[in-house]
Amino acid sequence: MIAFVLLWSLPLVTMVFTSFKPDQEVLTRPFGLPHTWSLDAYRYAWRTLGYKDLLWNSALYSVVGTALAILLAMVPAFALSRFQIKARVVIFVLLLTPMMLPQQTVIIPLFNLFRSVGLVDSRFGLILLHAAFGMPLEMLVLTGFISNIPKELEHAARMDGCSDAGVLWHIVLPLSLPAIAVGFTLNLIDVWKEYFFSLIFLSSENIMPVTLGIIRVTNDRYFRTVNLPAAAVIMAQLPIILLFVVAYRWITRGIYTGSVKS
């Protein structure tokens, strides 16, 4: 067990230490706490890689993309969990497929389609992609959750003359807030990590998310130093790791519920 703890923590911990060490110290004293704490690597990475834009873009794509995905998924989740629609399992499975599809199988036609409507190298285009491919996960989380809401509440509301939209808005939506929070966090992390779509669809530096931005440190120019890539990786992941630590409990519960058991 100690071996596992070391195996998982050492890479992370040394990277944090490395990022605070001045360049020469990394080579002379690779391990342990920095002798002199230095923020140079962070400053340099922030400037040369344009972190303000990168982080802003990633935040934009993950928050707006996820919000759209949830909006799209809400009514379908309600419909499939509440109405005994014909062939609903098949329909549900069909709607979930984008989640498990190798992105490579859709990339050429989508690239083509987006090019013909001018959505390549566009913020809006990438957000649309993230919304469409985030929708299945949100549907899964929401459907599982809504299936567990007692039907009695809904019946009472219908007695009072509530329409479908009314039931959804006044009963189901408020009760689903915990599931929405889980779905939001899960997909936010997914979009923040996403690389393939961004790589294919974006080419302008000013709209790149952080995954595309930091891969530039693998150039030899940067890799001659160690502290700079380390700082770059930390800055790229810090927001999401913080979010994750806060939301850890919901997330793990949410993944399990979404995949194994309700």
Place this chain on the structure above:
Amino acid sequence: MHFVELFRKHTFVFILGLIAPLTVFTVFAGYPILYNLFLSFTRWNGLSPNIQPVGLHNYIELSRDPRFILSLVNTLKWTILSLLISLGLGLLLSIVLFLGKVYLPSLFRLLIFVPVTMSLVATGIMFSLILSPEFGLLDQSLRLLHLTGLSHFWLGDYRTALYVLIAIGAWGYAGIPLMLFHAGLSEIDAELLDAARLDGASDFQLARHIILPTLRPVFVIVALLSVIQSLRTFDLVATMTQGGPAGSTKVLGYFMYSETFWNNRFGYGAAISVIMLVLSSGFAWTYLRSVANNALHVSKQ
């Protein structure tokens, strides 16, 4: 409930709950899959309006292309090894945690799960630093332990590079199987375990007769997820090796990308991705049917 009835009595639900998502599916998955299949029977440079039908030519060429065979073999190696690691590691760690042999178990799970939230690009850069031959931490620690004989350019050697990537992938992924197994274990009745212990059952017997049978459904889910993820591997290879050295880390997901977007062979790339789809569709369908049944509370036969 029939669609006509749904449309008449619940128009709102019918349109936003059924037609809208099916439209999204058609635009972003249904149409692309079919068009991609069509493209796989053509030759196309991706730009010109001239899409030339060539029949099965791309597939015949694939079957003779040593780079494709290598990518396929590498992908299968990746899939099988990752599967074994994620099942083995997930089971081992979760059972040890479950039997209460670890201090601060929730902190331990948090630690193993942190890399899951990292992008593989970030993970890749981090391990490139650690494995770098000049200033890498691995080599430096080997030097410190006077084990310089083991020092090795892990990513530069075609015999080791693929396995290093698989190991890094497993490092980044282990949190998922651990978490799923852990959640599965939390459903085991603690009283049953205590009773078995009182009767003198060993840890091994507990694992064999109580824990493993409970975990069977989780086992299937973990295996399916791991296989599906492995078959579409791209990010780590793109970040760390770009398929090298000597093609030793070329996998289908990366081969498809480089043929399509670097060599502008869109028809050939489409054919590769069709193979990827065929390989993963059975696993994906089984996985999705299982999670869909769960979410809808349809009992499994």
